[in-house]
Amino acid sequence: QSALTQPASVSGSPGQSITISCTGTSSDVGGYNYVSWYQQHPGKAPKLMIYDVSNRPSGVSNRFSGSKSGNTASLTISGLQAEDEADYYCSSYTTSSTSVVFGGGTKLTVL
Amino acid sequence: QVQLQESGPGLVKPSETLSLTCTVSGDSISSYYWSWIRQPPGKGLEWIGYIYYSGSTNYNPSLKSRVTISVDTSKNQFSLKLSSVTAADTAVYYCARDRHGGGYMDVWGKGTTVSVSS
Numbered sequence: 001q002s003a004l005t006q007p008a009s010v011s012g013s014p015g016q017s018i019t020i021s022c023t024g025t026s027s028d029v030g031g032y033n034y035v036s037w038y039q040q041h042p043g044k045a046p047k048l049m050i051y052d053v054s055n056r057p058s059g060v061s062n063r064f065s066g067s068k069s070g071n072t073a074s075l076t077i078s079g080l081q082a083e084d085e086a087d088y089y090c091s092s093y094t095t096s097s098t099s100v101v102f103g104g105g106t107k108l109t110v111l
Numbered sequence: 112q113v114q115l116q117e118s119g120p121g122l123v124k125p126s127e128t129l130s131l132t133c134t135v136s137g138d139s140i141s142s143y144y145w146s147w148i149r150q151p152p153g154k155g156l157e158w159i160g161y162i163y164y165s166g167s168t169n170y171n172p173s174l175k176s177r178v179t180i181s182v183d184t185s186k187n188q189f190s191l192k193l194s195s196v197t198a199a200d201t202a203v204y205y206c207a208r209d210r211h212g213g214g215y216m217d218v219w220g221k222g223t224t225v226s227v228s229s
Contacts, residue, residue, distance in 0.1 A: 003155070014196045036215035038156075045205055045222050046148075046156065053214035089156050093213035100146070100158040100213050 004029065004090055004103035011109040017078040020106045022090030023071060028101055030071035034093035037075045040105075041086045048077060049088075077108070078102055086111040113138040114195045115206050115220035120228040123200075123227050133220060134208030140164055140187045144209035146216055147180060149202040151164055159200075161209050169212065194229045 005023040012018040022029065022037075029035055035053045038046035048057050050066035053073060063078045073092070077084055090103040119131035126131050131144070147159040160170035164181040170178045174193070182189040193200060207216035 030134050038216075045219040046216075047219070048215060048217045051210070051217070057217060090216070091156075091158075099169055099171055100161075100209075102156045102158060105155040 001016075004092060004101055006088075006090060006103040006106045008104070009107045009109065012080045013025075013111045014080050014082065016080050017076060018108065020075045020088055020090075020108070021074070022092075022103050024072055024073075024094075024097055024101070025094055027096040028092040028094035029068065029073050031095065032093050033068070034090065035066065035068060035073040036091045037064075037073075037085075038089045038097060039086045040089065047091065057110040080110055082110050084108060113208065113209065115218060117204060117206050117220045117223040118221060119225070121224055121226060123196055123225060124229050125197055125227055126195055129191070129196050129200060129225055129227075131153075131191045131204055131206075131223065131225070133189050133191075135187045135189075135208075138208075140182060141184050143197045144212040145182065145189045146207045146209045148205045148207060148216070149200075150205070150222075151199070151202045159191065159193075159204075161212060163212065173196065198227050201225065201227045 033053045037050040040046045053068045054066045094101045114136045141164045144161045146161040152166045179192040203222040205222045206220045210219040
């Protein structure tokens with residue numbers, strides 16, 4: 001069961017926008033609208049930021065948005081803030097083994 | 112407000128069975144799916160498996176031969192057992208609520224560290 005592919009790291013300056021990609025296959029990202037994104041600060045549990053490709057849970061800033069094109073999903077963070085510095089993981093439902101698959105994670109650095 | 116709390120031994124010997132329990136408060140376990148996820152030191156997240164309150168389960172194929180997830184609706188708890196552990200099973204273990212079985216996990220426990228060592 002292969003993990004979804006994310007860039008190891010991205011960076012941006014405060015106020016800028018960044019996008020993190022998450023590439024899978026037609027058996028997961030491309031085949032279903034069940035992509036979610038999680039933010040994880042050091043030593044903390046992951047926090048759901050986006051679900052079902054583009055939906056934000058209550059309480060999550062509208063600076064976070066999600067989208068999908070083909071087998072690649074994306075998380076965009078606009079108006080970067082220092083508090084956004086964290087690791088981000090994508091996840092998808094997959095039929096390759098009837099389960100859940102995570103991306104390898106992306107470390108976001110706010111310069 | 113739904114809260115999840117993991118509990119169990121922080122140290123397990125090689126070849127033995129790791130056992131953890133997740134206690135759910137603020138919501139009935141008799142709805143949704145309930146997952147276990149782990150994170151080895153310095154590495155990414157790995158989904159272990161989930162259980163529906165009815166007892167149906169789904170496991171990560173890479174762990175399936177060693178994993179058992181069970182639910183106790185009377186105690187509002189679900190549990191993880193991982194047999195024949197090795198040092199590679201050392202990780203932070205999280206329990207989480209999965210909204211539709213393979214969908215998204217919207218509530219997470221704080222995690223518990225389990226080390227495998229003699």
